Amino acid sequence: MSRKPDLRVGMIGTGFMGKAHAFGFAAAPKVFDLGQDVVLDMVADVTEEAAAKAARAYGFERATTDWREIVADPAIDIVSITAPNALHKEMSLAAIAAGKHVYCEKPLAPLAVDAAEMTAEAEAAGVKTQVGFNYLCNPMLALAREMIAAGELGEILGYRGIHAEDYMADPASPFTFRHDPEGGGALADLGSHALATAEYLVGPISEVMGDCVTMIGTRSGRRVEVDDVGRAFLRFENGASGSIEGNWISTGRKMQHDFEVYGTKGALCFTQERLNELHHFDAGLPVGRQGFRRIEAGPANPPYGQFIAAAGHQIGFNDLKTIEVAGYIRAISGAEPEPFNFRAGLRIQTLVETIQASSRERFWRAI
Amino acid sequence: MSRKPDLRVGMIGTGFMGKAHAFGFAAAPKVFDLGQDVVLDMVADVTEEAAAKAARAYGFERATTDWREIVADPAIDIVSITAPNALHKEMSLAAIAAGKHVYCEKPLAPLAVDAAEMTAEAEAAGVKTQVGFNYLCNPMLALAREMIAAGELGEILGYRGIHAEDYMADPASPFTFRHDPEGGGALADLGSHALATAEYLVGPISEVMGDCVTMIGTRSGRRVEVDDVGRAFLRFENGASGSIEGNWISTGRKMQHDFEVYGTKGALCFTQERLNELHHFDAGLPVGRQGFRRIEAGPANPPYGQFIAAAGHQIGFNDLKTIEVAGYIRAISGAEPEPFNFRAGLRIQTLVETIQASSRERFWRAI
Amino acid sequence: MSRKPDLRVGMIGTGFMGKAHAFGFAAAPKVFDLGQDVVLDMVADVTEEAAAKAARAYGFERATTDWREIVADPAIDIVSITAPNALHKEMSLAAIAAGKHVYCEKPLAPLAVDAAEMTAEAEAAGVKTQVGFNYLCNPMLALAREMIAAGELGEILGYRGIHAEDYMADPASPFTFRHDPEGGGALADLGSHALATAEYLVGPISEVMGDCVTMIGTRSGRRVEVDDVGRAFLRFENGASGSIEGNWISTGRKMQHDFEVYGTKGALCFTQERLNELHHFDAGLPVGRQGFRRIEAGPANPPYGQFIAAAGHQIGFNDLKTIEVAGYIRAISGAEPEPFNFRAGLRIQTLVETIQASSRERFWRAI
């Protein structure tokens, strides 16, 4: 097949997520047969030293301290934004205005109203967008979704989702930007992933009842107003009910992005702590042979086979990012729809804000 | 030590729980050094055949078809009630009036108002009472409670409890007495256990927000009004927040009585599916050596050692009943307070009804 | 059905296994419908105090300091021997000579030659015998055996068995009778269980290569000659090959009686640490849906349902003893063959001694 011209990437921000983006762009064309290459062209950070270091470390050809240079450069096709959340909107709008495809880390912006503006502009400009929700890129989640959609679980009766970590569990840990009301809190930061997974698997949520709680009220002598725990009861459009929780004070939990789905014919359980396993209960098996079956990821679960030829060897967290980037590149080339575009990101923020409002009002809210 | 006179038991009802009671009364004095024996004296069931069969199978000396005979017999010290829920009140009040100690299966009565009357009468009469909440008799729950009380987890930040089974998951399963509004639903039947465990570990609940849902609206052609899933957000008096769920349509789950407790210094996880294990995360261990530690039940966890001299061999569900009975007998002899008396049972029913009311009103409720 | 006359039990020895025997005899007729009752008649221990205490605690009608009194008493049907191993032979032969049924704890005797004599005498006398191998009484092992026998795993290709605990892992723990050459060592004490399970599941072993190692050579200043670890390669008559290990210095292991069986069509895994679970891999399921399935014990796995009416609630270690006793009582009544008689116990001792000899000779040995 004929090769498409290279895609040239400009990246703003060089922290943890910057490394992940750079790595994903480097790996995706090697792991997948995308029909076109990706060139890491220019990287921006606030100091010359940081930018130069990142360029060298991650393999960008050029470095800059002015992110607008990336946006303005006609050679660049994709702008990857891993800068602080408060800057996502300005950067995205500038990049969209310049006709670039935009890959923005979550959340799109602190407020849904801003995310809506970004979405509208991107759609008007016809550029391809992507928001970083890489847990959804797990082949085992694809399997779960496929099994649910195919009716293997029967009618869905119940759902429980959670995303819990412990990076804010120590009351002595300092006040950070994440504790600003604009930072969003645990529901926005982690519960958003639980919500994305819930809708990915079971479909649209129609109504919520929120319970957002600040458990550690003071950090570094400052009052904290954002939630440490954000819970919600859920109603889905298809009639199912369920719950989710986002929690960043769960001592001992490093990656508890879990779900359980129960249907009339079967059930599925998953924990991101063992991201290569999906546990399936099939009520159709004979009594006495039933049980939760630990399905290990393998080539039968695309795109696992792009990484490893044999089942059970396990992909890792960074491989999920590679899958995410590959999907985005295929979307840019027109081969597939965008895996998780700005509109999808906006949807999650709308869910988060509705749950937060419901919690304040102590009453249910429709989406 | 001098032996106390034998305690003579009369039992009403001979089904599954009847067998469990009879077995518990037979086993407790053999497993524990209670200082007195228990005699299975008389058993009542509705037919002569059933009563006689149960007497022979479980070892009762006498059988009757009239439960009032048991209540009236001056030889009998304890009346054990395992008859249908709707009869608990009448039988308990009669037994209390006759000065008997009463051991009643849960729920005490379909309505808290009735449970309150039973409690008041028992307390006025000075008899010893017991309600069957045997999950609380697990040595690993005692360990969890002790660790929390001793501050090993620091300040409690979050709680998640569940009791899910699947005996109502099949939409084709018939309408039964449990689907009557008086039957109570999943919250009353199973969520009550989750609530009991929550308060056992973390202390009194002060406020709730309920979400009770009927997922299978029609069974055997009849409309079902009770909940298949009962969820609640919780506030505890000590400032902790959490959630519980009772669910009888969780396909594949046979005994998911689970909890997770998170504190500033550690965490505990438990599932009744593996009732001899408690998983403990100790944030005080050095980074790089931390992790959830699977503590196996052993003689260090009383009264495990009464059953088995070596750790890790595992007690079973019926042993929990034996522990429950032993505690009740010690309470009757005055050696210890009642483990879970009518007032404790009333408390659970009050929690259940408050959650149900909150769900109807779609608003929070104080207890 | 007409009831048979009561069986009267005399028990020699009142330690841990004595309690287990007494409890099993008390529980079995209540849990199972055996058609006859068991009476705990007389118990013997070396001091009057110990005998009297055991009689009271376990419910025996009479106590004695002379075990020969039990053997001689015409009222007694069954003699239960839980005295030290060195006495098993003398007591068993006396009881057999008196026409009693004999239930002897393992090992039958320190040497296979003695066990052979006991077996021959019992068979000549026509009494029913039983040796305590209660791990085999697990409903999940019955399921495993049934699945293998029915061909659900295809042809058996490999087996791994182990029984590891840690009660000798501390080098400072004192020299005991178990460290005497007559005591047998880890292979005899624990490996014997692994061997019994291996033959129970896969059939007769035909050839072995042993590796018995003393790791802690001195205890309490005395030289230890028995093995702390006893390993063996195995050949089965059906062509399968495998290995077992008995190990009493496995720090942290309390009950690692595990096996894995691999066949051309499937596999089974089990650990006694979670004795209510059997994990099954079915290679006949579609690729992408395969995995080890955690089957939880339930009423579909007899005789689980005699203990608990619902699956997943879990039986315990003592319940295995109750199952063992019930099987023995049914054998005495003629309803079933003996579950694990003296000949079966002799077989295990022959395997143990052959492995020990092979280890000394550093060469394979046929059984």
Add this chain to the structure above:
Amino acid sequence: MSRKPDLRVGMIGTGFMGKAHAFGFAAAPKVFDLGQDVVLDMVADVTEEAAAKAARAYGFERATTDWREIVADPAIDIVSITAPNALHKEMSLAAIAAGKHVYCEKPLAPLAVDAAEMTAEAEAAGVKTQVGFNYLCNPMLALAREMIAAGELGEILGYRGIHAEDYMADPASPFTFRHDPEGGGALADLGSHALATAEYLVGPISEVMGDCVTMIGTRSGRRVEVDDVGRAFLRFENGASGSIEGNWISTGRKMQHDFEVYGTKGALCFTQERLNELHHFDAGLPVGRQGFRRIEAGPANPPYGQFIAAAGHQIGFNDLKTIEVAGYIRAISGAEPEPFNFRAGLRIQTLVETIQASSRERFWRAI
């Protein structure tokens, strides 16, 4: 720091392991700060089409059908050999003669005598060598080794290792090069990994007793002589004893590279099926708080933190290859010793052949 000149790689073979090598060389300099870059220069395969396709897919600058061209090219620093085992020796010797560093997939050669020649030549030439044993690159194995070396487990009393998969479990699967006597069998193919891990953790093995068994004697109508299962009893120089097994007919197992190590003060358990977890039992904790603790890989376990900034997110199988390549590059630059050079590979083959000989002779053998 000053950058070193780029390292230029020539790769022979483009199959599964070829992709893994190419990916490792591309990723290592991005993930690690190696101080020098790696250029994928030339790739060789037997057909022009295969070579060109691999060049494009993996990002090599040049393609060739003559592997000698790679060896002869003065621009190339490293020759990566992923061709069939039978060619490893010729290619390696040619590359060494040309002064190249050589990275050869395992096994170095079908026979230890050939591996010895390769090792001698490489050492004489002073080139840096590497054999692909990437399971050893797991941060959790490094932790295990460090804990053992630091005495956290006390004196080592026992070891059990296994590497089992199921790619030969189906008797209908065809005869392949792996079934040739030169192919080596399960012990050589998989048991070699178990041996490498055993020595990595516990130190040199001094004596072995082998049990190599062909279970499926005919494939595609041809007689199979290599083992399907290779077991060994082990003695270590430090006095510990243990066992390993290599097995390619373990139906359902995809990556059972497991070990258990028991010492006087603690124990470790690991399964490659969950490669980010190490389970640790610490006998120094108080009784009642002891248990196997699930340590999740995190930045405290170098070089995990090079991949992901937060614990518990999990690295994957391919990341192990990246770690392996990074270690090799550091060795080439002189910063560190070779992680697993030809001499280490030769050691493993010697162990394998000694076990095979022991199995044939049915007697123990010293190494």
